[in-house]
Amino acid sequence: MPPFEVPEGDPFGPHNLPYGVFSRAGSPERTVGVRLGDHVLDAGAAARALGSPYAGLLAQPSLNPLLAAGRTAWTDVRRALTEWVTVPSHREAVAPFLHPLPSVTLHLPFEVADYVDFYSSENHARNVGRIFRPDAADSLTPNWKHLPIGYHGRSGTVVVSDTDVVRPSGQRKAPTDPAPVFGPSVRLDIEAEVGFVVGVPSRMGQPVALGDFREHVFGLCLLNDWSARDIQAWEYVPLGPFLGKSFATSVSAWITPLDALEHARVAPPERTHPPLPYLDDSAAEPGGYDLRISVAINGHVVSEPPFSTMYWTAAQQLAHLTVNGASLRTGDLYGSGTVSGPAERERGSLLELTWNGRDPLELPDGKRTFLEDGDVVTLSAWAPGADGARVGLGEVTGRIVSG
Numbered sequence: 001m002p003p004f005e006v007p008e009g010d011p012f013g014p015h016n017l018p019y020g021v022f023s024r025a026g027s028p029e030r031t032v033g034v035r036l037g038d039h040v041l042d043a044g045a046a047a048r049a050l051g052s053p054y055a056g057l058l059a060q061p062s063l064n065p066l067l068a069a070g071r072t073a074w075t076d077v078r079r080a081l082t083e084w085v086t087v088p089s090h091r092e093a094v095a096p097f098l099h100p101l102p103s104v105t106l107h108l109p110f111e112v113a114d115y116v117d118f119y120s121s122e123n124h125a126r127n128v129g130r131i132f133r134p135d136a137a138d139s140l141t142p143n144w145k146h147l148p149i150g151y152h153g154r155s156g157t158v159v160v161s162d163t164d165v166v167r168p169s170g171q172r173k174a175p176t177d178p179a180p181v182f183g184p185s186v187r188l189d190i191e192a193e194v195g196f197v198v199g200v201p202s203r204m205g206q207p208v209a210l211g212d213f214r215e216h217v218f219g220l221c222l223l224n225d226w227s228a229r230d231i232q233a234w235e236y237v238p239l240g241p242f243l244g245k246s247f248a249t250s251v252s253a254w255i256t257p258l259d260a261l262e263h264a265r266v267a268p269p270e271r272t273h274p275p276l277p278y279l280d281d282s283a284a285e286p287g288g289y290d291l292r293i294s295v296a297i298n299g300h301v302v303s304e305p306p307f308s309t310m311y312w313t314a315a316q317q318l319a320h321l322t323v324n325g326a327s328l329r330t331g332d333l334y335g336s337g338t339v340s341g342p343a344e345r346e347r348g349s350l351l352e353l354t355w356n357g358r359d360p361l362e363l364p365d366g367k368r369t370f371l372e373d374g375d376v377v378t379l380s381a382w383a384p385g386a387d388g389a390r391v392g393l394g395e396v397t398g399r400i401v402s403g
C-alpha cells in the first residue's frame, strides 16, 4: 500500500498532521517531520522539491523557527502540507520524502524555553487536599477558584518520549521519622498532563489577553510530570515543588497543532466563582479541549482521565502566567496540571489511584502503589475530529531505571 493511503479511521490521517523532529539511520541530521499514518514526511525536503516558500521554516533541526513564525504562517503551512499529502498530482514529488516511522529516530521537537506547570483539575486538587489535609474544612485551598495555581519547573530536564527516567534520590522524612534520610525515592509517581507549546513571544511588561491565546500558542502534546512524592512532601513547604519534580518531565515526540483540534473544543465546567476580568471567559469561545487520555503501566490501562473536565483552560493559564508582565519566549511550555476526572478510574496519578498507597492497584504483574524499576508508563490520547474521525495525540512513554 502506498504510504498516502492511510487506513480508514487511522487517528494520524491527513486530518491530523502533527509535527516532530526526526533523523534517519546513519545520519546525525535532524529535521522537521510531519506524521502521516505510520510514516513521517520530511517536510523541509518536500517543501524544497515542490518549490514551496516554507522550505526555510521546515528544513530546520527544531520546530522553533516555525513556532516563531506565527498564526498566519502556521495556518498556511498546514494548508500546504495537507495539499501535498492529499492531492494526487503531488504524490510523485512527495513520495520519496515519506519514511516509515520504525526507520527514524524521533527527537525532542522544540527547544524548551521556560517551563511552567499548573494545577488546574478540580478533581485532582480536591483529591490531593483530601489525602494531605483530611481535617480541612474545604479540600481546595482558598485561592484555587480564583487563579490557576502554578509553579516554574526545570526546562532543561524536559525529555522526549522513550527516554528512560532515572529514579531520583533525595531527602525524605515521614512525619513519624525522627530525622530525614537520603536515598532513592520509594514513592515515584506519574502525573498525566497536557503540555501547551508557545510559539509567538510577548513583550515584557505586556500581559497576554485571554483572547490572544491562539495567536501565541501553536499546539499541544501529552506530558508526564514525573513526581517523587516522598521528596516532594518533605521539601515543598513553603516554596512549592523543587527536586521532587525537576529530575525529568517527558513530552510526546509529536506536537499537535491547535488547528487540528477545532472539533474538540468544548466549554469548560461551569464557573462556581466569578473570575476576575482578566480570567473571565464567559463570553469567549469555548476554551476547553475534549481529549480522552489513557494511562497504561506495562501495557495495562489503569486510568482514562478526561481533559474536558479541567476547570481552568489553557487560555486562562496563559493570561494568568503573563498578567504580571512576565514575557513569553518561543518554545515556552506549560503543563495543564494532573488531569483527573470525577471517577476513580479517571485519576491521573498513582497518588490518587492508590489513595497515597492505601489501595494498591492490581496489575497483571503484581500490585503497585508507586512505580518500580523497569515499569513502563505510557500516556496516549485522542480527540474527536470531523465526521466521527479521531485525532490521535502522540504518546509519551518512559521506563523507570534504577539510579
Ligand code: CA
Pocket: 117, 118, 191, 193, 225, 335, 337, 338
Ligand atoms: Ca504536575
